Amino acid sequence: MNVIFVGFVVILGAIIGSFLNVVIARYNTGMSFLSGRSMCFSCGKTLVWYELIPVVSFLAQRGRCRSCTSAISRQYLLVELFTAAVFVAVFLKDLSVAVIAYHLMVFSALVVIGVYDFKHKIIPDGAVYFFITLSFVGLLFVHSGYVALPMIDAPLLRDFVGGPLIALPFAGLWYFSKGAWIGFGDAKLALGMGWFLGLEQAFFAVTIASWIGAAVGIVLIALGKIPGVSARFRHFTAKSEIAFGPFLIIGTLAVFFFDINPLILVIR
Numbered sequence: 001m002n003v004i005f006v007g008f009v010v011i012l013g014a015i016i017g018s019f020l021n022v023v024i025a026r027y028n029t030g031m032s033f034l035s036g037r038s039m040c041f042s043c044g045k046t047l048v049w050y051e052l053i054p055v056v057s058f059l060a061q062r063g064r065c066r067s068c069t070s071a072i073s074r075q076y077l078l079v080e081l082f083t084a085a086v087f088v089a090v091f092l093k094d095l096s097v098a099v100i101a102y103h104l105m106v107f108s109a110l111v112v113i114g115v116y117d118f119k120h121k122i123i124p125d126g127a128v129y130f131f132i133t134l135s136f137v138g139l140l141f142v143h144s145g146y147v148a149l150p151m152i153d154a155p156l157l158r159d160f161v162g163g164p165l166i167a168l169p170f171a172g173l174w175y176f177s178k179g180a181w182i183g184f185g186d187a188k189l190a191l192g193m194g195w196f197l198g199l200e201q202a203f204f205a206v207t208i209a210s211w212i213g214a215a216v217g218i219v220l221i222a223l224g225k226i227p228g229v230s231a232r233f234r235h236f237t238a239k240s241e242i243a244f245g246p247f248l249i250i251g252t253l254a255v256f257f258f259d260i261n262p263l264i265l266v267i268r
């Protein structure tokens with residue numbers, strides 16, 4: 001990839017990231033994702049075009065509304081930058097246009113799920129069903145780097161059972177804890193992960209998610225116990241709810257982009 005092309009992908013990613021921010025902000029509010037002008041959440045002023053340029057307008061305005069100077073959430077900037085980075089990673093990894101487009105949709109859905117779950121501790125149904133549908137379609141048509149012909153590259157039974165097998169433990173935890181340890185949304189996300197990554201890689205993604213989730217939990221609880229540390233961490237205890245979805249998605253990204261597959265089984 002040459003520099004101009006990378007620049008193009010970065011801009012595309014930032015624009016899509018900007019749209020994903022709108023989806024995250026408007027999900028479950030009854031507002032349309034596609035119509036209705038963006039406005040400041042504090043003063044309600046409709047934003048003009050140069051206030052809508054991804055990344056640039058946030059930086060130029062130093063993260064504040066031009067009318068009322070109230071702070072704009074850093075989430076907007078972070079999601080735009082993160083989506084741009086993921087898009088570059090997809091273009092670096094994939095070869096065919098169809099597979100690239102497919103993966104851009106998959107990871108856009110995961111950005112929405114991860115950020116929304118982080119903010120509201122619930123996985124949005126629309127985004128996770130979109131992800132599950134894509135991952136199932138991918139089983140039939142998309143193999144890494146190329147679009148498969150279903151007649152030749154027919155998926156095997158183990159590809160189909162990958163999703164349910166990864167989802168089952170999550171569904172069990174949800175059922176037996178009556179939703180206290182984990183939400184049912186995590187089981188839905190895991191179903192998509194199993195189909196998207198395949199059984200072994202999805203298993204490893206869940207393992208990575210658990211390690212990182214446990215490490216973050218321990219750090220947050222420890223910070224809450226140290227006197228003098230910012231009051232933001234004071235309320236974290238062993239009983240605090242931390243959304244697990246973002247960790248599952250970090251695990252998925254890590255396994256997918258770094259091609260981690262510790263258990264290459266040659267059964268097929």
Ligand SMILES: [Zn+2]
Nearest residue numbers: 040043065068
């Ligand atoms: Zn304002």
